[in-house]
Amino acid sequence: VNPSPIAREYLEQGYSATCPIIDMHGHLGPFYGCYLPSSPLERMRHRLKRCGVRRIVCSHHSALACDAAFGNDLMQEVVRGHPDEFLGYWVINPNYPEATARDLQSFYRLRSTVGVASVLPIGVVGFKFWPDYHLVPVTSPRYAPALEYADAHRLLVLVHTFGESPFDAPGMLAEVGKRYPRARFLMGHSGYGEWEKSVEVARELPNVYLDLTSVFQALDFAQMPGGSLMPRAPALSPHVNGLIEYMVATAGSEKVVFGSDLPWYSQHYHAGAVLFAHISDEARHDILHRNAERLLGQHLSAG
């Protein structure tokens, strides 16, 4: 029987007062490729409460899928309206460098109007890159202006990563992580499938973290939403049980953060995988909230 008191708490009441969740990888709004019952904002807020989530950091689907400016505005509305529940990622679409330049200019102006501590709009903690869908390699110079800004201000950068991808494979993130050592990178989906490489990158680079979003189930590559070139590599491991134990043993629990993709996936599903992994409760604390507390710092008190 699993002896973890934290696991028992989640099983019996759905959350833990002593070990809450901070979700580093969420989204807002409906998604074109599938029906997401929890995408309405009030529904999402209800789900956060049920799982004892202290904060979720989100990008907006509209910013990723179609119009970055429109979606980033929608994200800011939510973050401003519910600062004690939501933080935001600013989506960068590298196909429109002039828009990125405008965004960065507006961030520079913030410092003169709001103060030197404000390098992003209030409640925005960093950038979100979606290379597999924007079809631009994360190593491309088109990402450089945003990465230079992130490096200068030690911002978080959540990058969708996928094993053997020509756009965001874990080895490519290593290259970017070394080039911008002050920026802090979250490997979204932990470079799904290329597990050993991802864990090696997180172990070797102090500024790269493994993100658990959507890593706990075997993917069927035939049924990915349209628009992505995520590879259907048969070499990628379709069996993921024990992955979290491997991450903790090899990269360390302090290099793993919790993410769920909510409103895509159940936070209880992701929490269940952490709670019923063969790891210590100290490691569970690190993964479920402590590492995020360290990464988010003052943003958590701002609400």
Added chain:
Amino acid sequence: MANASVLKFFDCNCAFGPYRTRVFRFARTAGELIDEMDFGNIERALVYHTAMRFDHPAVGNWLVVRETRGQPRLLPTLALLPSQTGEQQPLKLLLSLMRQHGVRALRLFPDEHRYFLDDVTWGDQMAVFMERRIPLFIRASLDKIAGLLRSFPNLVVVTGSQGANPLDRYAWPLVEKFPNLVFETSGYLVDGGIEEFCKRYSARSLVFGSGFPDNAAGAAMLTLARAEIDDADRQAIARDNLCRLLEEASLP
């Protein structure tokens, strides 16, 4: 909601046996699987041996029967092949072996074993399974499942362990059309999905699966344990629906 830790889980989708690719944590033997079930809050399991999927079904079928003998918490299933190549026992003998070994459900792996899921390939067998209400656990994409059900609309088919992407735009029209189509929950992780399904359709069409070790142990279990559905539906999905499906199977 009642204390979820007292729920009884009967896992319809878990495996034991070795793998040819690296799996970080798996159960090599039936005994190891029972240890994993204890840790993961699972009472019973309808199992397959990995050799049924990744080696030849004849090898795996023999192993699963042998390894689950004397393990009352583990119920074996057998993997099925088309009859035309003669690799599998004739249907009458297969049914007799099922009865002899306490097997009440079959599994199909059309991607691994490379055959069509249609009436051309299965015309001689599916009518019998449909009439006898023998549950078929099929690991295949929903378009392939739909093709099979168009030919055999009352077949008892359990599917759903098909990865992370929410498939309800594909799945719900099939639920409305085919009364004996059942989804297992190991891959049903879209947030609020179980709740929506129960509200629109019926908890009777869901059964609990962990997907072990394809999926992480504990994930699907906690999702169902904390789903916002009533306790009777929760217990039905966790265990009772699978019991009913197995009881309804009629063997000669």
